[in-house]
Amino acid sequence: MPSARRATWMLVATLGVGAGGLAATSMAQAEPAAMTGTVQADDAARHRPIPVSGRDxxxxxxxxxxxxxxxxxxxxxxxxxxxxxxxxxxxxxSPQYGGxxxxxxxxxxxxxxxxxxxxxxxxxxxxxxxxxxxxxxxxxxxxxxxxxxxxxxxxxxxxxxxxxxxxxxxxxxxxxxxxxxxxxxxxxxxxxxxxxxxxxxxxxxxxxxxxxxxxxxxxxxxxxxxxxxxxxxxxxxxxxxxxxxxxxxxxxxxxxxxxxxxxxxxxxxxxxxxxxxxxxxxxxxxxxxxxxxxxxxxxxxxxxxxxxxxxxxxxxxxxxxxxxxxxxxxxxxxxxxxxxxxxxxxxxxxxxxxxxxxxxxxxxxxxxTRVAHPGSASNLGRQGLGQQAHNVPTLLPDGTAGDTLDPVKGRVLEATVRPVSGLDMIQLQARGLKPDTVYQAYAVTADGEKTPVRSFPTDKNGTTPMALSFSAFEGDSISIEAKGEATPVQKATFAAQGSMHGHDVKTADLLYCDCC
Missing domain, CATH: 2.130.10.10 (YVTN repeat-like/Quinoprotein amine dehydrogenase)
Incomplete structure (x- = not known):
């Protein structure tokens, strides 16, 4: 039978949302996968071209x-x-969350x-x-x-x-x-x-x-x-x-x-x-x-x-x-x-x-392939549909656009905004900024009014893989300003997050997401 569900926690911080929780205990042993001579034949059959259809x-x-x-x-x-x-x-x-x-x-x-x-x-x-x-x-x-x-x-x-x-x-x-x-x-x-x-x-x-x-x-x-x-x-x-x-x-x-x-x-x-x-x-x-x-x-x-x-x-x-x-x-x-x-x-x-x-x-x-009746949509809902993300323009401290696409390096600063549960999820990704530096991000309106969104540090390579913020986003763009060198604690946090590993579970381990 399925194992018991355990409540886990999702925390928001400098580099995103990551995984928490404990390893599951093993259940009763099951027989290992059968390895017979029919496997190759079945595999060959699965790789035959199957035209796209309404059953797919x-x-x-x-x-x-x-x-x-x-x-x-x-x-x-x-x-x-x-x-x-x-x-x-x-x-x-919520402590009652079971999803x-x-x-x-x-x-x-x-x-x-x-x-x-x-x-x-x-x-x-x-x-x-x-x-x-x-x-x-x-x-x-x-x-x-x-x-x-x-x-x-x-x-x-x-x-x-x-x-x-x-x-x-x-x-x-x-x-x-x-x-x-x-x-x-x-x-x-x-x-x-x-x-x-x-x-x-x-x-x-x-x-x-x-x-x-x-x-x-x-x-x-x-x-x-x-x-x-x-x-x-x-x-x-x-x-x-x-x-x-x-x-x-x-x-x-x-x-x-x-x-x-x-x-x-x-x-x-x-x-x-x-x-x-x-x-x-x-x-x-x-x-x-x-x-x-x-x-x-x-x-x-x-x-x-x-x-x-x-x-x-x-x-x-x-x-x-x-x-x-x-x-x-x-x-x-x-x-x-x-x-x-x-x-x-x-x-x-x-x-x-x-x-x-x-x-x-x-x-x-x-x-x-060939898993459903054409047109069937049983047991489906609409959660997450019609709420598409959009990218907003970004501005670097020197006044240049951060979202201009370099054909080799990509964008320096990307900002993505999507509606989630009555708020906006503001997702930032940065490359090529000053290393080990703290930046402040602002939501900027058309008339130039600035509202702080969040601060974030870069690593030794000037990179921030992901910084999340949840608020009501009312700007037309996002700008950033350098606020000084990252502290030793922030640098150590980046080093730990960069390894993506550690048995001594720290807050930083639960906050980092460099998604596949």
Whole structure:
């Protein structure tokens, strides 16, 4: 049965909203995933092209509205949302709050019947029936649970717990934790090999991939030499021969050869490099890679050696994030984190052909084939819809525009405003400011009147990945002023937050979110 729900807390501070809570205790052992000769045949069948139809569904995990958006890809229409908790901030600070927060990660079972939803702040995994949109079970897992994958037989879901150095093995049929596998600091995402025999885990705290034998749950020799320490996401090729590992903070992507268990190349990509996604179609074999800081999705052609950059797709909104392809590879869907929408890319022409409104702050995306009756929208609501975010102009201390897009470095200062639960969530992201400096942000009206929004410090690189404020925003733009050097306490806080890790739980650990 599902494990008991535990109340968790979401705190607002300098760098955002992160995860709290305790690791779940293991439940009764379940049988490991079956590894039979039919796995390869079933996998091959799943990779046959399946044309887009009204029976397919596209899902987004919406971190601010705490919903899952459900989209009909045949019409590019959002059918509704599955609410798993209140909108930020909602009643999350109430001691009676029992919902989830930080709806973030998604995965689809091999038979497309179950959708796994991971909430990073409440540390939970929901199993949702894709036919009815109903929650089947809720399981408490480890702290800062992030992204995972199903076993080959669909009976288990393996999820990485960034704050507990573990991978939780969840019973995907009945709910509950089967086992916890210790994998080292800051595990970020679990990938399964196509044959289901091996699990690969990237990290936020070390430049390697942990390799796990699925049947025995034993950790083997890691793949080392990745291009950076922090890895936000990764994806495995359909043939299981390569993994692309994105390094969001460093603007790099590592390509790993799994036959040789070694790095092929490290690509210099762009700011906020994120989710890679493989697409095979008549034009060839490609990887699409989102560049959140450039509002672009880059397209690489897969080759035996160094991948070839084919083109850069201009997205229809801000901060492209999660990505997933249709069953036939004709369409690629990109979540726009700061526009509360999804871009539809025609993979034959590498162009955006439509943009679909979703719930608030979409993160991961999943595409499921042949799971519903055409036009069906059972058990769906409207939470988070019709409340799209908008970016406002920004002004730097020297009087220049902070939101001018540099083709390499991205924007210096981005400000995103979205309505949540009677307030506005004001989200700031900064790059290239003075290092170790405290800045004051103001809401500025058309006639120049300034109202303080919040102060925030930068790290040693002049970066603030995220600063959140909740208030009524009545300005037309946001300006910032430097207020002096960060204190030793603030510098130490940044150092702790930069590691994204620590067993001695501090307030700073609960406040930081450098979202995947």
């Amino acid at each position: 569904r596209l899902y987004t995990a919406d971190q601010s509205s705490n919903t899952v958006s459900v989209i009909d890809p045949s019409t590019n229409r959002t059918l509704g949302t599955i609410a798993l908790g209140d909108q930020r901030v909602g009643s999350a600070f 989830d927060s930080g709806v973030h990660g998604l995965a689809i079972s091999p038979d497309q019947r179950r959708l796994a939803v991971v909430s990073v702040s409440s540390n939970t995994v929901h199993m949702i029936d894709t036919r009815t949109n109903k929650v089947l079970s809720t399981t408490d897992v480890g702290r800062a649970a992030h992204e995972g994958s199903f076993s080959a037989d669909g009976k288990q879901f393996w999820v990485a717990n960034r704050g507990r150095d573990t991978v939780s093995v969840v019973d995907a049929v009945h709910g509950g934790v089967v086992a916890d596998v210790r994998v080292g600091e800051g595990p970020s995402k679990v990938l399964m090999s196509p044959d289901g025999r091996t699990a690969y885990v990237n990290h936020t705290s070390k430049s390697e991939i942990t390799v796990i034998d699925v049947r025995s749950r034993k950790v083997g020799k890691p793949i080392t030499g990745l291009g950076a320490t922090f890895s936000s996401d990764q994806a495995i090729s359909p043939d299981g021969k390569r993994i692309w590992v994105s390094h969001k903070r460093d603007g790099k992507t590592t390509v790993v050869d799994l036959d040789r268990k070694e790095v092929v190349t490290v690509l210099r990509t762009g700011p906020d490099t994120n989710h890679p996604q493989f697409v095979d179609n008549r034009q060839g074999k490609f990887v699409y890679l989102t560049m959140g800081g450039l509002d672009q999705t880059w397209v690489y052609k897969r080759t035996a050696g160094t991948p070839e950059l084919v083109t850069k797709v201009r997205n229809g909104g801000h901060a492209p994030h999660g990505a997933w392809a249709s069953g036939d590879g004709s369409r690629l869907y990109i979540g726009l984190e700061k526009s509360d929408a999804v871009d539809v890319i025609d993979t034959a022409t590498h162009t955006v052909v439509d943009t679909i409104a979703t719930g608030q702050e979409p993160q991961a995306i999943v595409y499921a």
